[in-house]
Amino acid sequence: MTSSSLEKVPGTLHEHLEEASSHYNYFETNLTDNEVSKRVDEIITTNPDLLEYSEILHKGAILANDDGKITPDRNIYTAKEIKNIEYESAHSIRSQGFAMFLVAIAGSFSAINFGMDESAVGGAQLQYINKFNIINANVQGTVNAAPYLAAGTLGTVSTVLLDQVLGRRAIIFISALFGIGGSLWQALAQSFGSLLVARLFLGIGMGLNSSVVPIFIGETSPAKSRGSFLMLWQTFVAFGVMLGSVFNRAFVGLDPSISWRLMIGSSFVPPLFVVVSILFAPESPRYLLTKRQAKKALEALLSLRGNELSAARDFIILYTSLNHANEIDRIPIFKQIRFFFVDRRIRFAFLGASFLIVMQQYCGVNILVGYTTTILVGAGVSDTNAIAGSIGIGGGCFLSTFFSSQTIDRVGRRRMLLYTFPVLGGCLFWLGGSLYISDSKSRLGSALTSMYVFVFGFGLGIGPISWIYNAEVYPLHVRAFGSTVGMTINWILDFVLSMSWPQMNKTMTSSGGLFFYGAMNFLAFVLTYFFIPETAKLTLEEVDFVFSSGVRKFSSEKLGRLFGTN
Structure with missing residues (x-):
């Protein structure tokens, strides 16, 4: 997005927005064709292994420079490329590559695992508190809530430490192993202590996947349909809650000594799908670029997108934007x-x-x-x-x-x-x-x-x-x-x-x-x-302007409007 897309009306909101937009305008568009070509040549010079993709990268850069639109005066695209971009514009989800749906499957089943345990433990606790003679109310609550403590401490801390070392895919794979192991462990627990440790173990995996999965989906999905793909987490957590309750109902009539184990053990199934799908999904292109693996990043996008031109367009945008993001990443955490x-x-x-x-x-x-x-x-x-x-x-x-x-x-x-x-x-x-x-x-x-x-x-x-x-x-x-x-x-x-x-x-x-x-x-x-x-419906620039007034001024305006003094 560029500031030129904002109506320039002196003394109005848009005048302030134009200044604010400079903080976010890290992908510059509306360049001349020569400037675009020079930008691509510089990228290829820095990354010689991209030379074989030179032609499609130049086309992708021009498409990105034209805000992703095929303009009538362009005669550089083939009929198939034009058809692909038009199809993508009309069907932003359906047009994506198979690898994008593998990412969606991995993210969805990660969410199901979390939702299933939330509801499954609600049914299982009716029986395991008697099995382990858990009388104290605080102890009951601690057992139920143990995964959330581990997720909020060990899980999130581990994500920060492992993310830049292992990458998104590896962390999601590891979180799935925690999900499988933790679910089976708690189902087979023979003592209160074993059940508690198993649920803490399960929580580490929850913390890992809840931190990384939305980032992974956001970094692999196309801009136009990113919101729809990100909604998968919320949607399938809810589906997991429902599924856990269905399994509870299916098992509640069995012998009490085994039914609660089947309830909380059933949540080991969704992570199995995560393991399989994430093994065949590509790594995050953004992560690969931070590791200076430009060719692998482009190849990841080629598998994620439904056509080469879209992949090249997104690669150019990502590569250029990452230079700005790298400056941001160097801001010290204490600052x-x-x-x-x-x-x-x-x-x-x-x-x-x-x-x-x-x-x-x-x-x-x-x-x-x-x-x-x-x-x-x-x-x-x-x-x-x-x-x-x-x-x-x-x-x-x-x-x-x-x-x-x-x-x-x-x-x-x-x-x-x-x-x-x-x-x-x-x-x-x-x-x-x-x-x-x-x-x-x-x-x-x-x-x-x-x-x-x-x-x-x-x-x-x-x-x-x-x-x-x-x-x-x-x-x-x-x-x-x-x-x-x-x-x-x-x-x-x-x-x-x-x-x-x-x-x-x-x-x-x-x-x-x-x-x-x-x-x-x-x-x-x-x-x-x-x-x-x-x-809602605000650009990044407009959001920046809304919050720049500060909380005191905003609340005073709302108070004045409520009593009719504004």
Whole structure:
């Protein structure tokens, strides 16, 4: 994107945006053909092994310089190349190469593994707490939440240490081995200690894949369909939650000494698909370029894209952009941390993004995903009916992702949050009240309905929006660090909430705990109104301008608008 695409109106928003765009305009377009040719020649001179691809690279560079469009005055493309680009423009996903779908499969099954364990442990705990005589509520919570502690500490730290040494594919492969080993280990555990260590081991793999998979998908997918491919993580986590509940229902009628083992052991299947697909998928082109393996990077793109011209175009863009990114990578980590405190624009983005990550946890969704069965059983529902009812939790999340991909951009992030937070809060009060209904059938029906409405609202609102917001509000030079902080906050809070619920349930009752999280959603509604700017349909330049005003000015403007003083 270039500043020339912005309307130049002196004294208006666009005047400020033109200045801001210089921070992001690291791929320059609208060059002359001679300048484009010189750029490609310099790349080939630096990387002689690219000489055999000289012709297609020159064509790709011209296409990139023309903003990816085939212009009528160009007579350098063959009829087949023109047809391929037109097909890609009309079918941005279907037109991709087979390797891109291998990446999508690896990412999807990584997400399924995570989602399956979340729901599978909810059913299995009804039996393994008796098997190992786990009476203490805090110990129960620790066992359930152990993977999230390991993911937020050992998993994310290991990613930082291994990423530049091993590459994206190797880390995903290793995370799948952790998923297979951890799932089987916990299924075969013969003691409480063995079960706890197995779940910690499983969590390391979760931390690795949740950190690397979105990056890997983002670096391999084409710009036009990157959002659709990235939505696979959220979509298939929800599918995994549903699948785990289905397996719980299938195994709950078996001998209690074996059924819980089959429930939590079943999550070893998805990582098997990850192992197979990632072995045949290419490495991230961006990672290969950072290792000065330009030819391998181009060959990776040739397998990822549906045609050579698109691959060459994306290679030229990536190669040129990486020179700018390398400057960013050299910013010391302590200097990046300092930006979060002293830079008004970054501080505002950090507060907003972190608030939404926190509320993704404190909205109460993980209580429903992980403890639906215990909440319902505690209200007098049978184990079988409770587990059967929990299938709809994952189903509601999975279904809502298909709607959220349309509404989040069309309606807007901020507006969807303001619409859905009151719904989430109301559903938790509804659920808490339903547990007091005397008739068992009415109690179960009311409780399940409130849960299903809740997870559907979560999938439309704070669920996907928290991650989208965290990825788009930071300036480029601190974006990676900001995303890492967000992921760490998410995992630590996931652990805290999952661990604390059994004790909260014991001291406050299920209804009291649900009322608490319901109130948090109404508080989130108020804070969203005053502190969360809209980012939908904004360019990077416009996002930069919105946050540059600072949190105090933004909240004051919203307060003034509320009372009609602006």
